[in-house]
Amino acid sequence: QVQLVVSGGGTVHAGDSLTLSCGTSQGTFTNYAMGWYRQAPGKERVLVGAIGLKDDDTYYSDSVKDRFTISRDKTKGGVYLQMNNLRPEDTAVYSCAAHRNLHVLVTTRGPYDYWGQGTQVTVAS
Numbered sequence: 338q339v340q341l342v343v344s345g346g347g348t349v350h351a352g353d354s355l356t357l358s359c360g361t362s363q364g365t366f367t368n369y370a371m372g373w374y375r376q377a378p379g380k381e382r383v384l385v386g387a388i389g390l391k392d393d394d395t396y397y398s399d400s401v402k403d404r405f406t407i408s409r410d411k412t413k414g415g416v417y418l419q420m421n422n423l424r425p426e427d428t429a430v431y432s433c434a435a436h437r438n439l440h441v442l443v444t445t446r447g448p449y450d451y452w453g454q455g456t457q458v459t460v461a462s
Contacts, residue, residue: 360415
């Protein structure tokens with residue numbers, strides 16, 4: 338079974354940019370809604386943003402709105418999380434999920450169809 342792979346994490350300084358990738362080398366998830374989540378130490382996992390089957394059907398949390406952008410890789414069927422003007426409070430383990438229904442992905446805690454393992458993003462002051 339094809340699984341989601343998350344990559345692109347690392348350590349950056351405040352104000353820097355970073356792009357995360359979620360998907361596989363195969364175009365498996367072109368018909369799924371995709372969501373990005375993060376979990377900071379000692380806190381619960383929260384939704385960062387999500388994208389539906391339509392490219393302009395996107396959702397973002399208030400904490401990342403106007404700084405983060407979700408886009409699809411139509412060639413590979415995955416999704417990117419473009420993060421600009423990073424802040425120390427963005428430090429967390431970032432993960433992604435795929436689900437057939439965008440509403441379920443955004444408004445519930447699962448279960449979702451697929452999960453990708455997390456990648457650490459650390460933003461230094």
